């Protein structure tokens with residue numbers, strides 16, 4: 174907690190005589206009031222929770238702060254508290270090694286949804302049951318939300334302070350406007366007006382006694398700067414921001430018992446590097462005069478947005494991963510090797526220039542619930558049970574998003590299904606004309622699954638996931654649910670919505686929308702995909718779904734229908750009939766389906782029954798849709814909306830069927 178208090182004791186007279194004017198102008202001060210991204214006085218903070226999941230468990234279980242604890246997910250450790258890190262533990266050690274290195278380690282498994290359960294819970298034996306359990310990050314999301322609410326409560330409302338949730342345990346704060354207000358109160362000389370009413374006039378210098386760096390870590394200055402140099406208003410702004418951040422951190426601890434680390438600097442990129450500089454429970458200020466020195470020691474792959482593919486490309490292009498080396502490269506050469514936009518951006522970023530905005534949009538854009546199956550699952554019954562869990566998982570998150578109060582509501586439900594190398598996705602509109610509940614989502618999801626199954630080749634299934642997307646702001650005040658009724662959407666009831674976005678993918682070539690993005694040049698090429706795949710929220714927030722996200726990314730990327738998928742697509746009842754002709758009816762390896770009189774191999778019975786289920790469900794939903802549409806059209810004859818029939822590729826194509834089915838009987842699902 175020691176902090177150099179150098180500026181307070183600086184000799185006022187000498188330096189202030191040397192430079193009587195600030196380097197900053199009245200105009201630049203005014204820009205601070207509006208949080209202009211180009212303002213050189215700008216102050217941004219990044220707050221990152223220390224060992225977040227581990228702290229959540231410590232707080233939940235009331236474990237003393239000095240006890241080593243790690244959060245376990247199946248056979249791995251995903252969060253390690255600082256006392257455990259003192260034993261050399263990190264995310265890469267195995268559980269066996271961890272216990273060897275730290276015999277007193279408390280290992281807490283993450284909460285899980287147990288197949289068939291209505292709610293997630295902390296199960297003692299979950300780590301042994303990967304096949305029947307699914308990780309739930311709800312406890313951490315809940316804490317994340319409480320922390321965000323505490324931060325927002327503590328700070329003045331937007332637009333005075335802007336808060337951007339950057340991941341499950343990180344936020345950016347733009348404190349510029351707030352700091353500007355405090356500076357004007359503390360230093361009335363800043364209130365102006367500028368001499369000669371000229372905003373380009375320089376400000377008077379701040380009194381040196383104004384500064385008291387109460388920070389835990391103050392990054393060393395650039396070699397050209399000395400501590401004897403008088404502070405300027407950018408230093409004052411940093412001190413004020415640092416006080417605010419200290420207050421926020423104290424409040425989080427007081428209210429919720431979580432510690433966090435913070436960085437304060439002139440932009441997001443520097444603030445983020447700052448919060449990671451000293452951990453846990455510390456804050457670091459990177460004064461403008463210290464930026465170059467601070468950055469030159471870094472590997473540029475640690476910089477925000479340079480951690481992934483772009484960083485790797487730059488390392489390869491310049492055979493170095495250090496900022497120091499890259500600083501030597503002229504901008505023209507950067508542009509030549511990695512493109513004009515990216516080159517210019519990189520040139521600036523390694524010099525500490527980043528004008529990206531703190532975006533207060535903390536709204537979730539999509540929600541995903543997923544499960545990879547090891548071993549793969551083979552029956553519709555099991556798949557439906559998982560779908561039920563996904564729906565419960567997503568719905569509980571929707572409730573927290575305010576779906577019940579109509580604050581926000583997703584428009585689309587998407588199902589992804591993976592079988593071998595083939596990923597299929599189906600989407601449906603969520604009808605806007607009725608209240609959203611779990612049953613509605615479950616019915617739509619089952620309809621989507623039915624589409625997949627009716628196309629055949631559904632099993633063994635290695636991965637299933639469900640997501641909602643296309644969030645719309647709802648209605649506040651007295652408009653009620655009707656506010657969600659959008660022209661055209663009214664007619665899209667459940668089955669009709671299982672529609673055109675049905676896709677079969679194989680990871681080779683991108684679909685048209687993605688191709689366009691890949692062809693984009695410059696920085697967008699790298700960031701566009703990243704942003705899309707993050708679903709507007711933390712990638713880590715879906716931690717257990719990392720691999721699933723990869724698949725979704727894959728699903729949006731390269732595709733060519735593989736031979737197996739083509740076979741499935743061309744797979745007609747006739748083809749099956751031909752394949753199976755000539756077999757004896759009393760062959761014990763065969764059976765005749767009582768519903769459609771098809772002759773099938775006994776081993777095919779499960780899939781065939783599933784197919785009937787899928788067909789039944791699709792037919793029921795279509796009937797329901799017809800009834801709904803007719804009812805709506807009767808009540809509103811002037812309506813222009815029309816019903817859409819299912820257009821899935823697999824329409825009417827049963828696997829292994831000899832004759833077309835007859836009769837339809839609804840199968841009830843658990």
Ligand code: DCP
Nearest residue numbers: 221222223224225226227251252253342713716
């Ligand atoms: N997380 C995860 N798997 C990863 C990375 C992170 O499950 N590969 C989860 C667990 C972490 C949380 O996200 O607790 C936040 O990630 P951080 O990278 O911020 O790590 P911590 O908060 O655990 O530690 P630190 O104190 O270094 O920030």
Ligand code: CA
Nearest residue numbers: 221222224342
């Ligand atoms: Ca963290």
